[in-house]
Amino acid sequence: MTAAQALPVLVAGPLLGAAVLVATGRWLPRYVADVFAAVVAGAAAALAVGVLVATADGATPVEWVGGRRPRDGAGVGIVLVGDGIGLGLTALVSVLVVTALIYSWRFFDDPPSHQTGAFPALILAFQAAMCGFTLTGDLFNAFVFFELMGVVAYALTGYRVEEARAVQGALTFGFLNSLGGYAILLGVGLLYAHTGQLGLAQIGQHLDAGGERSGALVKVAFVLVATGFLVKAAAVPFHFWLPDAHTVAPTPVCMLLSGVMVQLGVYGVARLYWTVFAGSGALPEEAVHRALLALGVLTAVTGALLCWLQRHVKRLLAFSTIAHTGLFLVALAVLTPEAVSGTALYVLGHAGVKAALFACAGILVDRFGSVDEQELHGRGTRLRPVGVLFTVGGLALAGLPPFGTGLGKALSEEAAGGWPTVLFVAVSAATGGAVLRVAGGVFFGLGSPPADEDRPHATGRHRQDGAEAHEDAETTGADEPEETRERVTRAPDTMFAAAAALLAAGLAVGCVPPLWSAVSRAADSFTDHSGYAMTVLHATEQHLPHSPVPHWSPAGVALGLASAALAAAGAWGALRTVPSGVRPGWSLPLRRLHSGHAGDYVACAVAGLTLLAALVW
Amino acid sequence: MSVLPYLVAGWLFLVGCYGLATSRNLIHAVGSLAVCQASTYVLLLAVGYRHGGTAPVFSDIRPGSRPVVDPVVQALTLTDVVVGATLTALLLALVVQVSKRHGTVDPDELRELRG
Numbered sequence: 001m002t003a004a005q006a007l008p009v010l011v012a013g014p015l016l017g018a019a020v021l022v023a024t025g026r027w028l029p030r031y032v033a034d035v036f037a038a039v040v041a042g043a044a045a046a047l048a049v050g051v052l053v054a055t056a057d058g059a060t061p062v063e064w065v066g067g068r069r070p071r072d073g074a075g076v077g078i079v080l081v082g083d084g085i086g087l088g089l090t091a092l093v094s095v096l097v098v099t100a101l102i103y104s105w106r107f108f109d110d111p112p113s114h115q116t117g118a119f120p121a122l123i124l125a126f127q128a129a130m131c132g133f134t135l136t137g138d139l140f141n142a143f144v145f146f147e148l149m150g151v152v153a154y155a156l157t158g159y160r161v162e163e164a165r166a167v168q169g170a171l172t173f174g175f176l177n178s179l180g181g182y183a184i185l186l187g188v189g190l191l192y193a194h195t196g197q198l199g200l201a202q203i204g205q206h207l208d209a210g211g212e213r214s215g216a217l218v219k220v221a222f223v224l225v226a227t228g229f230l231v232k233a234a235a236v237p238f239h240f241w242l243p244d245a246h247t248v249a250p251t252p253v254c255m256l257l258s259g260v261m262v263q264l265g266v267y268g269v270a271r272l273y274w275t276v277f278a279g280s281g282a283l284p285e286e287a288v289h290r291a292l293l294a295l296g297v298l299t300a301v302t303g304a305l306l307c308w309l310q311r312h313v314k315r316l317l318a319f320s321t322i323a324h325t326g327l328f329l330v331a332l333a334v335l336t337p338e339a340v341s342g343t344a345l346y347v348l349g350h351a352g353v354k355a356a357l358f359a360c361a362g363i364l365v366d367r368f369g370s371v372d373e374q375e376l377h378g379r380g381t382r383l384r385p386v387g388v389l390f391t392v393g394g395l396a397l398a399g400l401p402p403f404g405t406g407l408g409k410a411l412s413e414e415a416a417g418g419w420p421t422v423l424f425v426a427v428s429a430a431t432g433g434a435v436l437r438v439a440g441g442v443f444f445g446l447g448s449p450p451a452d453e454d455r456p457h458a459t460g461r462h463r464q465d466g467a468e469a470h471e472d473a474e475t476t477g478a479d480e481p482e483e484t485r486e487r488v489t490r491a492p493d494t495m496f497a498a499a500a501a502l503l504a505a506g507l508a509v510g511c512v513p514p515l516w517s518a519v520s521r522a523a524d525s526f527t528d529h530s531g532y533a534m535t536v537l538h539a540t541e542q543h544l545p546h547s548p549v550p551h552w553s554p555a556g557v558a559l560g561l562a563s564a565a566l567a568a569a570g571a572w573g574a575l576r577t578v579p580s581g582v583r584p585g586w587s588l589p590l591r592r593l594h595s596g597h598a599g600d601y602v603a604c605a606v607a608g609l610t611l612l613a614a615l616v617w
Numbered sequence: 618m619s620v621l622p623y624l625v626a627g628w629l630f631l632v633g634c635y636g637l638a639t640s641r642n643l644i645h646a647v648g649s650l651a652v653c654q655a656s657t658y659v660l661l662l663a664v665g666y667r668h669g670g671t672a673p674v675f676s677d678i679r680p681g682s683r684p685v686v687d688p689v690v691q692a693l694t695l696t697d698v699v700v701g702a703t704l705t706a707l708l709l710a711l712v713v714q715v716s717k718r719h720g721t722v723d724p725d726e727l728r729e730l731r732g
Binding site for chain 2: 158169603
């Protein structure tokens with residue numbers, strides 16, 4: 001099997017596995033279904049890594065499915081392109097799926113006997129959709145995989161259909177992401193009307209030839225498609241679905257959503273810009289730079305503020321994902337290969353660290369039936385190893401060298417330069433500090449315990465009388481549905497091992513120089529507009545001058561240490577001075593904006609669409 | 618080429634968004650989302666329309682003998698219909714569960730996830 005022939009298998013394999021599980025899941029014992037899913041996902045992961053290694057120095061594999069190659073640069077064939085960034089994300093998706101499946105072995109109660117295969121089947125379908133999205137070289141297929149990814153994710157978010165909150169979160173998620181999907185399709189329709197093509201490379205070539213004619217149409221199409229991807233990326237003001245979905249989704253699903261699915265939205269915007277619009281005069285580089293930078297700053301600041309204000313641990317981690325998405329957008333806005341390699345390493349490191357933090361939060365759910373920072377104050381002292389992991393994860397999130405997050409942050413700072421450096425340090429310190437505050441309070445009993453009336457169990461009784469008890473807009477993490485049959489007395493080995501392995505992977509990203517040079521080469525070809533078209537349409541490789549291999553710079557190390565120190569100081573200060581549960585009054589309007597009302601969220605998303613259009617014009 | 622279908626597509630998308638934003642009933646909201654989706658059908662079919670063209674089925678006409686509308690957008694629309702059916706079914710199933718668990722389908726009364 002050649003590398004190109006392996007590409008369809010990476011998508012079709014997990015999809016077939018899901019179909020088998022759906023068909024036979026009814027009769028399978030649970031462990032058979034779980035092992036089968038892990039083997040399928042693991043085989044796909046091994047294949048993705050294998051193809052990635054085999055093509056690291058060679059030609060980019062391109063597969064025209066069914067042999068339907070374009071004639072004279074036109075055609076309706078479906079193409080899969082395994083370039084460095086795309087294949088790398090496929091490998092990341094597959095590895096993370098395997099970890100999430102292993103984590104979920106001990107995580108769920110036995111499902112009802114007639115749907116043993118449902119959860120692993122959904123996860124495999126999710127994997128197939130994400131791999132398809134990263135590998136496709138066709139804009140319409142990107143839409144189809146986007147929607148498949150969405151539909152499976154709504155089902156996974158609302159997996160515990162017996163839970164009132166779970167179905168509500170899944171519904172909000174569904175409304176916003178589907179609306180984003182339709183915006184993509186409208187944009188695809190306009191691009192097809194203008195160029196008569198659906199492939200990324202073909203549309204790009206036609207736009208190149210068109211010069212500045214029909215600038216308005218091209219801009220509208222970019223705004224519509226980019227809006228869809230930014231909804232998935234949870235950029236403010238399209239982000240409202242993400243905290244709700246993470247609050248209610250089962251923890252293994254959160255690991256996948258926050259670890260990689262959200263970042264695929266950022267990838268979508270970058271892929272769209274470089275393959276389709278980068279060479280056309282109709283969409284100036286400054287306009288895209290301005291739009292990404294403005295949205296990125298807004299996202300990073302909003303995410304960091306709300307992250308600091310949360311008491312629900314999973315919701316806190318969700319807002320930290322939003323903050324980091326903002327940082328990814330700020331870095332990408334520079335639109336250089338260095339920015340792409342910095343962002344790619346940041347995404348890799350972030351995936352490991354964030355998934356590890358969610359894995360630790362899931363252990364809290366299993367042990368205490370709660371993820372509320374105040375209710376759990378001091379109760380996690382017997383889970384010391386988990387506490388250590390959580391603390392290290394918080395420091396890594398703040399950018400402590402030599403974690404991959406630290407390297408990615410340092411490289412992104414270098415690429416962005418100037419005042420964004422302050423933003424990178426402040427935002428990563430705030431998110432890391434919030435995690436450290438939780439770690440200090442919950443696992444080490446630091447700071448003053450909350451007063452009795454702050455304990456959610458005391459207010460929980462009022463809550464049944466009506467919503468008035470929660471006039472002060474916030475989501476507590478008490479009364480979390482238990483996901484194991486009995487409350488576990490210590491962290492189950494598989495869950496703990498998954499968390500530790502993920503954190504170690506996040507560390508490895510910052511310590512393996514061969515990975516850095518591979519990412520740098522991948523970023524060079526990712527940002528090469530005409531090279532992509534040549535590779536896909538004419539199977540000819542151009543040899544680019546390589547960008548310098550990224551590495552740790554003294555300034556990057558110093559800034560990483562500074563962020564980690566700032567995070568620790570902030571957490572220490574919060575634990576020592578601010579009484580638990582008191583949140584500043586100025587934050588109320590921002591918190592009220594997150595009203596839990598799908599209609600409000602849709603209105604904000606439409607306003608965001610207008611904002612993006614204004615920024616691009 | 619008439620501009621009207623494009624204006625209709627834009628109008629449908631906006632009116633669907635308006636319906637979603639102001640909805641007082643989740644079933645109505647799912648319907649509004651379907652209206653948004655209808656705008657994509659109208660846009661795609663308008664893109665492929667050719668004046669005087671017929672259906673791109675060559676069983677009874679000789680290829681090249683008369684103009685046909687673009688079959689590609691019709692394939693895209695069909696795919697879109699399938700996506701929409703899946704989505705509507707899943708969202709309605711979730712609404713049924715919301716109704717069972719919360720005892721209401723008014724989004725104004727679902728206020729647990731906030732801040």
